[in-house]
Each structure stands twice: as C-alpha cells, then as structure tokens.
Amino acid sequence: ARGAMDGIATPPDPYPFRASAAVLGSVAPVANWFSLASRGARARHWLVNLGGLTIIVVAMVALTLITSAYSPRPPLDFGAIAINPHALQWAVVGFGCYVVLNLFQGLSLSDRPAFAVMTSPSVLLCMAVGALQTMINYGVMGFTPSFLMARFGLSPTETGLQFGLLSAAIGIVGPMIAGPLSDRINLRFPGAGRVWVTLFALALSPFIALWVYASPDPTSFYLRFVLYSIILTAWLPPLYAVLFDQVLPRMRGITSSTYIIISTILGLGVGPYTVGMISDATGGDLAFAILSINWVGPVIVALLIVLAWRVKRDEARMVDRARAAGEPI
Structure with missing residues (x-):
C-alpha cells in the first residue's frame, strides 16, 4: 500500500x-x-x-x-x-x-487534509525557494549560449556541442553528488541538514557566477563553469527531499504538481524573459543581464534560513495537521 x-x-x-x-x-x-x-x-x-x-x-x-x-x-x-x-x-x-x-x-x-499539510510554512518556503532559484537557472542557462557566441565569437555548432554536452554532463553529476551528501549531513543534523546543503549551494553560486562570466577566453569559461554548474545544481535533491518529507505519502503527487506549476511560472515564464529584457535595455550586455538575475539571491538565502529554523518542527506536526483536518490516520 x-x-x-x-x-x-x-x-x-x-x-x-x-x-x-x-x-x-x-x-x-x-x-x-x-x-x-x-x-x-x-x-x-x-x-x-x-x-x-x-x-x-x-x-x-x-x-x-x-x-x-x-x-x-x-x-x-x-x-x-x-x-x-x-x-x-x-x-x-x-x-x-x-x-x-x-x-x-x-x-x-x-481535500482539507491536503490543503492543511500543503499550506504548512515549510512546504510553502520550499516552493518559494525552488521557484525563485528555477528563475535563476533558466535565466542563466537560456542565455549562456548567446553569451558565448557574442563574447567569444563561437559558432552555433561549436556552442551547441561544447556547452550543450558540458551542461548535460554536469547536470547529472551535480545532483548525484549533492543527493547522497545531503542525506549524510541530514543524519548528523536531522531536518535542517538538507536545508544547509541547499543554502550553501544557492548562497555561493552567485559569487562564482561573477568569476565565470568574467572569463577572458572560452577555455577559462568552461573550466570555471564546471564548478559553477555543479554548485548551481546541488540544491535540487536536498530541497526535493525536504519538500516530500513535509507531506503525507498520498499527497506527494499533488505537491509535486503544485511545485512544478509554480516553478514553471517563475522559472520558464519569468527567468529568460527578465534576462532578455535587461539585455535589450542595456544594449545587448548579456553578461550583465545574466548576472542581474541573481538579484533574487538574498531573498532565497533569507527564505532558507527561516526554513532551516522551522523544518524539523513542521515535519513533526505534519500528522497532527492532517488529522485535525480530517485525515483518518
């Protein structure tokens, strides 16, 4: 069952x-x-x-x-x-x-029990963090190929092969490192351990981005981008784990749907649009536009600090919230 x-x-x-x-x-x-x-x-x-x-x-x-x-x-x-x-x-x-x-x-x-559980502060904080960071990820990844072609004179073919393959590989490696690591840290710091891994990744990545997009040549960019991308994708497994720990098993599907909808609205809907608009308004300065999307970084950090403070308490109250709303458990 x-x-x-x-x-x-x-x-x-x-x-x-x-x-x-x-x-x-x-x-x-x-x-x-x-x-x-x-x-x-x-x-x-x-x-x-x-x-x-x-x-x-x-x-x-x-x-x-x-x-x-x-x-x-x-x-x-x-x-x-x-x-x-x-x-x-x-x-x-x-x-x-x-x-x-x-x-x-x-x-x-x-479904009042699902509503009661999904409106827990920790669930809402996870969704807010994920949506805001997705906006950064899509904004960065959506316009980096254009940046490479404009800054270094790479052809679309070169950019597609080099950046595309690198992004695909690092997109796998980053979460594979962060997932087990966050599980081990969470054993030592129950509840908040995974949040601290997420906070480390999302607080550090904007500063590394400044270094990456100041690269003088394509080789330097790709070498720096490897580190940046590993850290930039390290937030995904721990945040998802925290989110699903906050809801009952039967509610994980609707929780995922809600999270994906909110992340799509802000991530795909606002991230690339914002970068493109800033680039147009600044005369095509893609590096500045890509880095500007990190203005939401301080908000993300603040939300994660609150989440780390609340997560264990909200998880402990999950069953009581559901039962009080009518869940037969």
Whole structure:
C-alpha cells in the first residue's frame, strides 16, 4: 500500500481518473467557478477567488506598463491583430497565477487534509525557494549560449556541442553528488541538514557566477563553469527531499504538481524573459543581464534560513495537521 514504508499506509483511490478530472476542472479558469458552485462554496470563497483574480489582473497590467517603458518592443502581429509582447508575457503569467490560486482553493474544499499539510510554512518556503532559484537557472542557462557566441565569437555548432554536452554532463553529476551528501549531513543534523546543503549551494553560486562570466577566453569559461554548474545544481535533491518529507505519502503527487506549476511560472515564464529584457535595455550586455538575475539571491538565502529554523518542527506536526483536518490516520 502507498505509504507503507513511511508507516502511514493509505488505501488506493478507487476512481483516480475521476479525481484527476475533478482537479483539472477546479483549476481551469471559468470551469473553476462551476466547481466552486458544485462544492457549495460560500461567499468568502467567492470573495477570495474573484478578489484574487482582480489583484492578479491589476498586477499584470501594472507589470506590462512598467516593462513596456523599461524595454519597448515592437508589437507581435497575429494576422490582423497586433499584441504588445509584454502584455502577452504577463497575461500568460497571470493565467498561471490564477491557476495556482484555484488549485489551493479547490483543495481547501475537496481535500482539507491536503490543503492543511500543503499550506504548512515549510512546504510553502520550499516552493518559494525552488521557484525563485528555477528563475535563476533558466535565466542563466537560456542565455549562456548567446553569451558565448557574442563574447567569444563561437559558432552555433561549436556552442551547441561544447556547452550543450558540458551542461548535460554536469547536470547529472551535480545532483548525484549533492543527493547522497545531503542525506549524510541530514543524519548528523536531522531536518535542517538538507536545508544547509541547499543554502550553501544557492548562497555561493552567485559569487562564482561573477568569476565565470568574467572569463577572458572560452577555455577559462568552461573550466570555471564546471564548478559553477555543479554548485548551481546541488540544491535540487536536498530541497526535493525536504519538500516530500513535509507531506503525507498520498499527497506527494499533488505537491509535486503544485511545485512544478509554480516553478514553471517563475522559472520558464519569468527567468529568460527578465534576462532578455535587461539585455535589450542595456544594449545587448548579456553578461550583465545574466548576472542581474541573481538579484533574487538574498531573498532565497533569507527564505532558507527561516526554513532551516522551522523544518524539523513542521515535519513533526505534519500528522497532527492532517488529522485535525480530517485525515483518518
């Protein structure tokens, strides 16, 4: 049975596809309103949903105006329709934010134990750290090939073979080192050990980036990038382990889905866009643009310090939170 290894056996869901369809209906805009109505949502639920939607729309409009002024771009033509590319960007991000709001609100009505556990401070901190760091990772990796071609005159073929193969190899090596290492450190410092490994990697990597992107030639860049990439990817295994330790076995799937959605919105949705916008606004200075994405680093460090302080306590309270919300354990 699921969760047996954790000592929390969970009976299988007799209708898993029906449950998946219900989750999809609860998060999709417009369909979510029918889901709220069918679940007997009260006035406060509607107020949160519509109020949240209003805040998201206002925020996206404001961001569109700000980014359009910072980095003006020609409109995108879709037949007879011309769209401001910044408006399109923030419309997609806003759509994702509304989906996340709907997901949490749907869980609060359909699966209160999951909602209670997933809104634990440590779970939310893990998701915030992962999303912000994913923004850095995608911003850096998305534009580094362009940086190599512009700075060192490499051809697309050379860049693809050299940087592509190196990135793929180091992307495997980094997590393989960090995973077992964080497990061993966590034995010595239960709960916070994995967080300290994550903190070390994410606090150090921005400083190494300054050294990497100041390289005088391609060989120096690649040698420095090996160290940078190993450290830059070392946060993944320990943070995932912390996240899954904070939820019941049956909730790990929906927790993963939520984490991936939030990370995609900030990582793929905002990371490369921000680097590209800064590069355009600074006359194509890709090194400066790539390094600028690390401005979220201090926020990540602060969140990890709080997480290290809370993680053991929140994990100990996980079962009690679920039981108080109605979980039969």
